Amino acid sequence: MPNDYLISVNDLCFERDSLKLFGDVSLCLSAGEILLLEGPNGCGKTTLLRLLTTLLKPTSGNVYYCGELLDKVRYQYLADMLYIGHQSAIKLALSAEENLTWMAASEGLHEPQMVRDALQRMGLGRVYDLPCHQLSAGQMRRVALSRLALSRCRLWLLDEPLAALDAEGIELIKSCVRKHLDRQGAVILVSHQDLAAGPMRKYDLKENCF
Amino acid sequence: MPNDYLISVNDLCFERDSLKLFGDVSLCLSAGEILLLEGPNGCGKTTLLRLLTTLLKPTSGNVYYCGELLDKVRYQYLADMLYIGHQSAIKLALSAEENLTWMAASEGLHEPQMVRDALQRMGLGRVYDLPCHQLSAGQMRRVALSRLALSRCRLWLLDEPLAALDAEGIELIKSCVRKHLDRQGAVILVSHQDLAAGPMRKYDLKENCF
């Protein structure tokens, strides 16, 4: 595997209870690029993304991070990777600010002002201190995504980040992604909506699934 | 209020714990039309829709159904109305077929074949007998929306039905909506994506919210 890809996937294959979901997935991504995973509902996009987070283990095939086998550099990889899935890891009893403070702390960022700024930037300036169960669907999504405005991880794995966001929210995410790409970050995106924010590779999972 | 509107809303105002969310909402909808409720995240679209389902009570203002005050014709209205919200009322332990059978039964439809057909039409032919917790996000949404392929209610209230659906899924919903409109049904839709399926009114809630 050439070393200049940030992440590359080689012949990945996944089966659940010996039922094959997809096979022969090979893809690669350089720093500064977005990879859009496409495919119809139920073809395995979320599953593939979770494989890349190491939450699931592939049946066969390899993932390389910076040219090294993922298992070998697992801690380093996890430290460099940010995953935002369908479930947003938001505690409903806490406010947006408290939630983001906690999430930032788990990345090693401890400045309250940064958190406040990030929420402001995501358009949550008016609701940052409400308990999250009082937020609307889109506001909740924004809280989860405000990690993007803070994160220093190199690789972002985003599973349908745009669901429930309004046009302004999508623009905000776009600008976060653009900044990230400028900083030589990379994004793997699962989305049914398009996010034209930079140099984009597409990968259609349709042909690989069974 | 003129009688020829299916539903009309007059100066509706809603406050939660004496905090005003929106005021002076007036809108109307005839049979055969779609009403698209628009507005930025958190402006109160879901809340307005839930007011129309009678799950929430307005602080002031009136809703008329076929020219009659909603409170007076509540049972009739409820029988004619179908609401599909963020939460999909799907039991994860049951299969898609069992779920839809139950939902159809609560509308008074008891034919197993119809249920099977509806699932087939929604592209769930392969997974109709899996327990729903094994479905992907989009498949789950399709199960919830397959009520649309069955329902005989005149008024549909849909809250972001298109989230998590792929392009094919959106087409399916469009065709359901088109059929419904042809049958003189009406749809009130909250969505950040467009659904061009028939004569459409738009209502932007932005100006009404505080």
Next chain:
Amino acid sequence: MAMGSTKWQWFYRLGSPRWFYEISGRWLPWLVCATIILLGVGLFWGLALAPPDARQGHSFRIIYLHVPASLLALAGYYIMAVTGAVGLIWRIKMSFMLMKSAAPIGAALTFMALFTGAVWGKPSWGTYWVWDARITSMLILLFLYLGVLALQRAFTSVEAGYRASAILALVGTVNIPIIYKSVDWWHTLHQPATLKLTSASSIHTDMLEPLVVMVCGFYVFYVLALCLFTRSEIVQQESATAWVKALATSESRT
């Protein structure tokens, strides 16, 4: 609003927090005076002037706290339930506010009854706690109060908290007679009634008179506390309204 009609005018006004705030503001000085006088007289009479009990000595004087607290703890529950029911049926926010305020007062009084009873129990029965029927039902009453309190606090939506606790209070009321019946019956079943030393009827008039004063004092005190709690609840809930804002500015000016 259906309540705007003239027939319901008085009822509607009763349901106005502002009206309550103003009228109770006028009562407050009188209530405070009455409470101080009644409780002062009662306590002095009961603790200093009344003769010591033949059998119990001075420890019997706890009666002057114990009995009024017990009586009001019971009455308080019904007040809470009735105001809750009024709130639920006619959707009067004011009534809910009264109910919400009645809960902590009632819980405190119940606790006081239990505590004074327990303290009294040590000299008279030699133990702090026995499973006597009346005591047990008092403990259950405390739990009922605590349930209402906890439920109120648990809701973030004030309105929902009001209604939930009102329903609970009502269900509790249905249960109170059953509780009393069952507990009494349970007690007579297992244990002969030997516990209460002095029965109320045999109490000496010298002891009874200050007790009556104390009971009256507690009633007035209860009303006072209810007013104060409710007023603070009103200010809290209506803080967005013009009249409370005006009130706040006028108070900060003076």
Next chain:
Amino acid sequence: MILKKIVFNVNGVAAVRGFSDYVKRDLQLAYRSLGDTVAPLIFFTMVCTLVPLGLSPDTQRLSEVAPSMLWIMALLSTLLSIERIFIHDYEDGSLEQLLIAPQLIEIPILGKIVAHWLVTGLPLTLMSPLLGLMLSLPGSAYPALLLSLAIGTAYLSAVGAVGASLTVSLGRGGLLLPLLVVPLYMPIIIFGTATVTFAVDAMQWLGPLAAMGAMLCAAIALCPLAAAAALRFSSI
């Protein structure tokens, strides 16, 4: 026409259908997560086995505490499962749909209560003789045990449903539930243990049993009303 609709829903076939539909559905769900369903039973058994461990294995002593132990354990296993009567429906939106169904919701609620009793109270009642045996309950007490548990657990389900409906919108705040319902449970516990204790002592036990029956009737009439009222505002 509207009136007809209401009347039809109140006392017609629809009401009955609403009732039996909900019973069936809840039973189906219980069957699907069978582990969940038998768990209170197993719990009941296990805690009953803990009692002799903690206490003393002396037969005489055990048989004295047996009635109250069985009853308290029945109460605990109801408490453990009653939260689930509405919370799943609340979380997945089924409750919302129930609330906007064109029908009186008291009927489905009664259906859910019955289903809850069928999957917890009834099996527990049927299993109680076995546990009675383990706790060396005298033979004469079994009819009283069975009857009182059958009636009592139904009461627990009905009253518990009110508590569950009050706390349902607090999400998993179901831990509050014991505080709300245990005081309401106390009378039935007293009567229930009394019934069994009387039977052990060969006294007439129909009296307390009749009292329990009366309480159950009242609960079945009132609890669905209270629960419905509580659920209606839970969607604020």
Next chain:
Amino acid sequence: MILKKIVFNVNGVAAVRGFSDYVKRDLQLAYRSLGDTVAPLIFFTMVCTLVPLGLSPDTQRLSEVAPSMLWIMALLSTLLSIERIFIHDYEDGSLEQLLIAPQLIEIPILGKIVAHWLVTGLPLTLMSPLLGLMLSLPGSAYPALLLSLAIGTAYLSAVGAVGASLTVSLGRGGLLLPLLVVPLYMPIIIFGTATVTFAVDAMQWLGPLAAMGAMLCAAIALCPLAAAAALRFSSI
């Protein structure tokens, strides 16, 4: 470089931070839903008041069953709350995030166990004298009661966490949990009641207490490991 990172995480500041962060966070959450937090306590109290109702109000009888009752009730209130140690995190995705954090997850898990004990076991221990009073436990038994409950509830939290981690991916299948953990709880219950009973009988009670302490040490060392292993495969 990678090795450095791992080492740093294992025994460096990060590990400690992971631990205290999780303790703090869970305490914060517990404080936010205070109703939830005090509920096991209230449950404990209420069930303890049920015992005399069910049994007999007779002081002598009560003081005999008091040690085992207090212990069984402590167990039940732990059982009631232990499910929540991971299930919230599982449902909202926090657990996923924990599993992909670049650190050993045993440390945060220990943090969560400690937090659980701080909000359930500790208050319960502190409240037990009051309940002892109500169940007319003799005065000499209070030190033993306090110490044994303090140690015992910590053990219950630690072992319960393993059960909770095993059942977490079953969603609300938490009713299965009692089945898994009650057998594991038996030894500590036996020692716990023995400690208090010995103290009541004015015998030397340090022996069983020491055994409990040893069990607790083993549990604290092993349970986070087992729970971490269980959680790792729960996300499949």
